[in-house]
Amino acid sequence: MFLNQFKQVLNENIQGDGKGWTIIDVFGGSGLLSETAKRTKPVAEVIYNDFDGYSERLKHIDDINKLRQEIFQIVDGIVPRNKRLDKALKEKIINKIKEFNGFIDLASLSSWLLFSGNQVATLDELYSHDFWHCVRQSDYPEAGGYLDGVTIIRESFHTLIPRFKGKEKVLLVLDPPYLCTRQESYKQERYFDLIDFLRLIHLTEPPYIFFSSTKSEFIRFIDYLMESKADNWQAFENYKRIAIQASASHNGKYEDNLVYKF
Structure with a gap:
């Protein structure tokens, strides 16, 4: 949702093609911000911190698609989409996963088989949940x-x-994981907690672009920093902000924020 604003901030504050700049995507996620930064400022060095191994998933799209096809064949025409699978079908899918001779992407399996975007950290945890038919109906495109x-x-x-x-x-x-939200999909069991958030605030210095949400009360926190002159408050003095109203569901409205300072 913020890509246009992200490119706008880059273009307003980094001249030309980005020569001489280093742009560090500290919490790289899917690499989308790194990819956007590199296409917007092609001469800048863009560093993608792929802590969760997303680039490894990109290398194995063929395997991910193959397993998707095999699982889809088990449920297609038998169970309506977004309906719970019975024990027999669940067991059949588990056996198919265990027999699969290729790269197994837990994040994709979670999105295909678990209810409402739930995430798990291990295959054993996946197997302990009820399975649902949320299997993607088409292959993922190549990432060339x-x-x-x-x-x-x-x-x-x-x-x-x-x-x-x-x-x-x-x-x-x-763009760190938001505080007070579930984080099972990240590689570390304690990937980003309150202590890590405070460490990040301590380490942050301009220029930066910081993404957050009212889900984590980030704006209230940095306003508190400046009001109380707490640790590293100067790094956020006179920050600029772009806000977008977002919605996770009909009733679940919140505000996403892009905070920046150059």
Whole structure:
């Protein structure tokens, strides 16, 4: 939802093709922000911190599609979409997964088989849940060219950000998991908690682009920082903000925020 605003902020604050700049996507996720930054500022060095191994999933799209096809054949025409599977079909799918001789992507399996976007950390945890027919009906497209020219690393933000501290023309792109939300899909059991959030605030210095949401009360927190002159409050003084009204469901409305300072 923020890609147009993200590109706008980059173009307003980084001249031309980004020569001399380093843009660090600290919480890389799917790499979408890294990909967008590289296409917007093609000469800048863009670093994608792929802590959750998304680039590995991209390498195995053929296997992911093959397993999707095999699971889809089990449920297609037998169970209506978005309906619970009985024990026999569930067991048949579990056996198919166990027999599969290829890359198994837990995130994709969760999206196909669990109710309402639930996520799990292991296959055993997946097997313990009820299965639903949410299997994607078509293959994922190939990802040729995606992330071309982007430097891919895998490092904790605790050590990544300090390596660039004090260097000129280094932009931190910060899109951490939101506090107070479920985070089972991340690789670490305790991936991003309150202590990590406070550490991130301590490490943040301009220029940065920080994504957050009213789900995590981020705006209230940085306003509190400046009001109380708490740790590293100067980094957020006179910050700029773009807000978008979002909705997870009919009644679940919230506000997404892009906070930046150059």
